[in-house]
Each structure stands twice: as C-alpha cells, then as structure tokens.
Amino acid sequence: MKATAKYFRNCIDALKTTLVGMRITGKYLLQKPITVQYPDERLPIPNRYRGIHYLEQEKCIECLACARACPIDCIEMDAVRHGKELEWISFTLDYQKCMFCELCVYPCPKDCIHMGTEFAFVSYDRSEFVHDLLSYRGMARDAKVRMLEAEEKKKAKEEAKKAKEAAKAAQLAEQEGKAAAGGAQGGPGQG
C-alpha cells in the first residue's frame, strides 16, 4: 500500500515540479534580455576604467617621467627639441607588455597622459599592438609659429647686440683717432 501511494506521489510530483520549472523559465522567456548587442550598444564604462592610453600631445614636454615610472618599460618616446618647442618623432606604447597599472599617469608633471575607456583591440599581427599615441608627427603649427617667433626674436636681439657693439667699436675708434690727431674738432661721423 505504501509503495502504491509512493508511485502515485511520484507521478504527481513529476508533473508538478515540471510545471513549476516551466513557470520560472517562462517568466525569463518573457523578460527583456539583460545582455546588450555589443558592438552596436555598450554598457556604460566607469570613468576610472583603465583602458587604452591617450595622450594630450600639445601639453607633453617629453620629460620621460611616464617612461621611467613604467615597471615594464613599455613606453618609448622620441622628439627633437627646438628651444622650448618639440618636433615629435614617436611616442609608442607596447600593449603586448602593458599591464594597465596606471603608474605612468601619476608622475606626469603636465597631466597629459591618461587611461581611456576603450578596451577592445584586436589585430592580425603582433606588431599592431605597439600603438603610437601621437596624434601628429613633427611640430604643431602653433609650436612652429612660436619657434619661428622665438628665432626671429633671438635674431633681432643678436642683431641689435651686434649693432650696439659695432657702434661701440666705432665710437672707440673715433675717440682713439681724435686722441691721435690731438684735435678737439669733430662731429657725429657715424653712418
């Protein structure tokens, strides 16, 4: 008798638990999916996310503080100095090595290297993982203008200095000539 009761209990339990399960999955079926269609829509990324770096190149002074701070030496930069202005050749970051520790960001005196929110980078070749962070090569136009201005200023200054020296030399020579002639007659004989 006990076995018979168990038999029918099993039947009822099987049906009931199946229906309970179906109710749960049915609820999920009607619910809006929680995934997003990734390349088309993206979940918001926190501001302090440590993704691919970006560089504010105009502010950078090539002090190498970030490269020196990097524990795995994946930052390399190269630029030619023209006085205060920089002619950029390269600023590379090797993402095969980079471990996204953000240690390069803190020492920057000009606050010009940051970590962005972009995280997806895929490539067919390993060399493509060496990213060039420069947005332009050579000199920025305003830097060039500043450089030319500075050069002109320098030139003008030098010329003025030269002229002054020449004037001084002429004066000296005149004085010497006067002294040699013994005469007090003379005028401004400069050209």
Place this chain on the structure above:
Amino acid sequence: MLTSMLAASVPQTGTNAINDFLAGVKPDYVPGWAVPLTAIGIAVGLTVAIISVVAMFSVWLERKVAGHIQCRYGPMRAGWHGWLQPIADGVKLLLKEDLVPLGADRVLYVLAPALVLASVLAAMSVYPLAPGFFFADIDLGIFFVLAMTSTTTIGVVMAGWSSNSKWSLYGAMREAAQVVAYEIPLGISLLVPIMVAGSFNLLEVSRAQTGFFGLNWYIWPWINPFMLPAFVLFFIAILAETKRAPFDLPEAESELVAGFMTEYSGIRWSFFFMEEYAAMFLYSVVGAFFFFGGFESPLTWGAAKLAGDGSVLHQVAAGTTLVVKGFAGVFLMMWLRWTLPRVRIDQVMTLGYKYLTPLALVCVLGAGLWEVFLTPILPWRHG
C-alpha cells in the same frame, strides 16, 4: 471577384491530381511512363522543401527560445532578429569537409544519415497539408507515420555502430533502448483518440472533431476524460522518441561528446539535425491531429461558414491552423528542453517501463469503457 475566387471549391489534390494534370498537358513526344515519374518527383521535391523549411524555422526558433529563456537575444545579426541564420549555417555546413573516420564501416556510415532523413520524409508523405491537399491519403495514416519515424532508430544505430567510436556506440545503444521503451506508451496512448475517432486516417480524425468553435477537440474532458492523461503520456513519449531533453541521452553532449553523431560533420551531420527538428514537428502535428482538433479551430470554422466547406479560404485557414498548432507543440518541447535537466539512463528506463506503459494501458482501458458505456447516452457525442 475575390470572394468568388476564395469560395471556389477545390477538388482533392495530391500526387494523383498532379499526375492527372501532367497527363492532360503532356505533348505527344513525351513517353507515357514519364508522367507518373514526374508527378512523384514533384511530390518528393515538395516534401523535401517542406521538411527543410520546417527544420530551418525550428532551428531558428530553438535558438531564439534558448536565448530568451537564458535572458539573452539569440541570433541577431543575420537578417531581422537573425532569421537568416539557419541559411548561413546551412551554407557553412555544405562547405565543410566531409570526413569518414579511419576504421569506420564506410557503407553504413554514409547510408545512416540518408536513412534517418528518408524516414521522416516518408512519414511526411501521408500528412495532409490542408483538407484538400495531401500527397497520399492512406487509411492507416498514423500507423504508417509511427512505423516510418521508428525507422529513424535503425539509422541512428547504424550511425553509432559504423562510426567505430565508443561514444557513438554508447549513444546508439541508448537510442535503441530508449526507443524500444517509449514506442509502447506512444502507440498505446495514441489508441485513445483512435478509439474515439474510430479511424487511423489523419483526415478522418480531423473531420470527426469539427464543431462549434473547436469545442469538439478530443482533448476536452467532456469528449473523453481519459484523453488529457493520454495526451500527457503521448507528449512525454514523443520527447523521448525525438531524443529531446530531458531524454537526449543518445546525444548527451556533456557525457558522450555528441553521441551517435560524434564522428559526423558537414552536410551528413546536418541530416541528423534536420531529422530531429522535422520529427519534432511531425510528432507535434500528430498530437494536433489526434488531440487538438487537427484542422479545426475557430479560424477554420469561421472560414468554412463564411466561404463554404472546401473553399480556398477554408483550405488556407485549415493549413495555417495546422502549422500553428504544430509549431505550438514544437515550442512546448523547446520550452521543456531549456527547463529540465537531463535524466539518467536508468531513470529513463524506469519512467518508460514502470510509469508510462502501465498508465497508458489504464488510459486505454478507461477510455474504452467510457466509449462503450457512456458515449451512447451522452447527447453531445452524436452531433
């Protein structure tokens, strides 16, 4: 104009009608024996097309249902909500390398997927698509369907044996054991509606359920109260017959790699896949015919009242009804698949032999007694 066109009565159409039509338009220089061959070719082509479309749609539906039950989207990128995905998959499978493992029994290995697919195609041939459209209208319709879908097992066992792999062999053994166990309750539970209808013919059974707003469907308890339990038993049995979770032991991807189709790839593998989905649909349609009124629904009833019995509108409504019912069954099977975990092989056997078979016998006995003693005094059974 449109109303008269929709109300035009359609004669019973099938392979015979195609044959007659071709014989009518045949030019003299075409030999006479070409006519029936062409008719058969057209019928076979249509069957293959229907099965392929059904399988493709089912694959898409399965992936969408699976996705949404797990709170994801499923395929989204090929076409609108990924509806072209099965076509993309099909092209991929066609282009894949066709491998036959070393040591496999080549003849059986190549034959097995063909046999598996051919069995569902053969079963499909006796299905009416509308009250006036079928390829073959035979009196033992459901008998033929059950016989043909069981033939699948032979193909599966062939595949498992000829693959020369332990996983395949285990899968095949399980399939054989499972089908032997579940053919019995499947057949017996179907006896209940067959008894009520008094016919094996799918069209006859459907016609017997015609009635006001689908109130004559066999599933209703006022027709026969043993019908609902019989349907539950039938549904569990077809889950096992089509190797669907929770009875997907022949495939059992976490235990047996892919069971009997471990060694298959490319288009041969897709034959097994198509067979599974086509069989799901065909069994669901059997369920629709024998429990849920077949072609009968409020829609069909209304169309028949509006445009006349056997009119084009009626045929279209009936066909639509059948497809909707079939896919409702397929959807239910998918819903169950993504709800229940796989049962153990001994549990499968227990369920089949100790629960389904005796309960099916009880249902048949009860339904028979009801038919003999109560049906004569129930007024609504003599409409």
